[in-house]
Amino acid sequence: MAAAALTAMAAAAGVVTTAAAAPAAGPGSGDGDQASVKTQIAALYRQADQLTQTYDAAQEQAGKLGLAVQRSQSALQVMQTDYQHQRVTLGAIAADQYRAGGVDDRLALMLADHPDTFLGNEAMAARLSDEQRRKIAEVVEERRQIDQLQHAAADQLSALDQTRDSAAQSRTQVSEQLRKAQALLATLSAPQRAAAVQAGLGTDPGSDFTGQQVDPTLLDQPALAPSDRARAAIAAALADLGKPYVFGAEGPDAFDCSGLIQQAWRQAGVELPRTSSEQAQAGQQVPLSQIQPGDLVIYYAGRSHIGMYLGDGKIVHAPHPGTDVKIAPLMSMPVNMVVRV
Structure with a gap:
C-alpha cells in the first residue's frame, strides 16, 4: 500500500x-x-x-x-x-x-x-x-x-x-x-x-495503455437479463444518480467511484472490498465483448476508476470532484477489465 x-x-x-x-x-x-x-x-x-x-x-x-x-x-x-x-x-x-x-x-x-x-x-x-x-x-x-x-x-x-x-x-x-x-x-x-x-476523466495521453476494444455492434445487441442480484445493484446505483462525488465518500449522500459500487452491491446483499483495484479481484473476469448489465468495469492501467455496466453501451459511475453520479458511455475511458460479481 x-x-x-x-x-x-x-x-x-x-x-x-x-x-x-x-x-x-x-x-x-x-x-x-x-x-x-x-x-x-x-x-x-x-x-x-x-x-x-x-x-x-x-x-x-x-x-x-x-x-x-x-x-x-x-x-x-x-x-x-x-x-x-x-x-x-x-x-x-x-x-x-x-x-x-x-x-x-x-x-x-x-x-x-x-x-x-x-x-x-x-x-x-x-x-x-x-x-x-x-x-x-x-x-x-x-x-x-x-x-x-x-x-x-x-x-x-x-x-x-x-x-x-x-x-x-x-x-x-x-x-x-x-x-x-x-x-x-x-x-x-x-x-x-x-x-x-x-x-469526465477521458484517456491518459501520458500512458501507453489504450485499454480493451470491442466492436460497437456487439454493444447494440440485446443483453441477457441480469441476475436478481445484479438487478438490485443496478437499481441501487441508479437511485444515487445526481448525488455528488466526494473524495473518500461511501454514501449515503455522496460517493467516490468505488464507494458507489460498494454501496450499490451491499444493498444487493454482496459485500465488496473498498477500492477499485480490490473490487477488480472480487469476481470472475469476463471479456469485454461478453459484458452484461451489473458487471463491474475497471478503467485505466492502474485500475484506479470503476463503474457499473447498465447495458446499451452505458455505465453508471461517480466521475470526479465537481460532478455527480451519472450515466456515461462505456468506452469513454480505457477499459482495463470487466468483472462479473
Whole structure:
C-alpha cells in the first residue's frame, strides 16, 4: 500500500509540474490553449482519482487494524486479570513449601515471581506435587501468551500509526491535485469551466495503455437479463444518480467511484472490498465483448476508476470532484477489465 501511494504521488507530481509549466489560458485564449487546459484538468482529476483509491485502501486497512488492536487489548486485559489471580495460587504454593521446609524464603519468592525458572530446576520441582507442578506450568504458559499478545498488540499499533500516516499523506496529495485543477478551471470562462468539469476523466495521453476494444455492434445487441442480484445493484446505483462525488465518500449522500459500487452491491446483499483495484479481484473476469448489465468495469492501467455496466453501451459511475453520479458511455475511458460479481 505504501509503495502504491509513493507511485501515485510520483505520478501526481509529474502531472502538477506539467500543469504549472503550461501558459495560463484566459477566456480570450485560443481553442488550442483551452483544449490544453482541459486536458491538464482531466489529468489532474485522474491522478486525484488514483490517490483517492490509495486513501480508501489506507482507511479500510486502518479500520481493520483498529478492530484488531481493540481485540488484542481486550484479550490482554482478560489474560492479565486472570494471571494476577493465578499468582495468588503460586503464592499459596510457595508458602506451603516454605512452611514445610522444602524451600527457603528466597526460593519461595522466586516461585511466585519466576515460576518458569523454578520449574526448570529438577531438584526444586521434585519437591512439588503433580497438581502443584501442573498449576505452575499453566501459569508459565499464560505468561508466555501474555508476552506474545503484548508484542502482537504493539506491532498492530505501529502498523495502525503508519497506515494513518499514509492515509493523511494521500489526502494531502489529493487536496493538492484538486487545488491545481481549480486553479486551471479559474482560467476558463464559466461555460468552458462547466464543460471541462463535465468532460469526465477521458484517456491518459501520458500512458501507453489504450485499454480493451470491442466492436460497437456487439454493444447494440440485446443483453441477457441480469441476475436478481445484479438487478438490485443496478437499481441501487441508479437511485444515487445526481448525488455528488466526494473524495473518500461511501454514501449515503455522496460517493467516490468505488464507494458507489460498494454501496450499490451491499444493498444487493454482496459485500465488496473498498477500492477499485480490490473490487477488480472480487469476481470472475469476463471479456469485454461478453459484458452484461451489473458487471463491474475497471478503467485505466492502474485500475484506479470503476463503474457499473447498465447495458446499451452505458455505465453508471461517480466521475470526479465537481460532478455527480451519472450515466456515461462505456468506452469513454480505457477499459482495463470487466468483472462479473
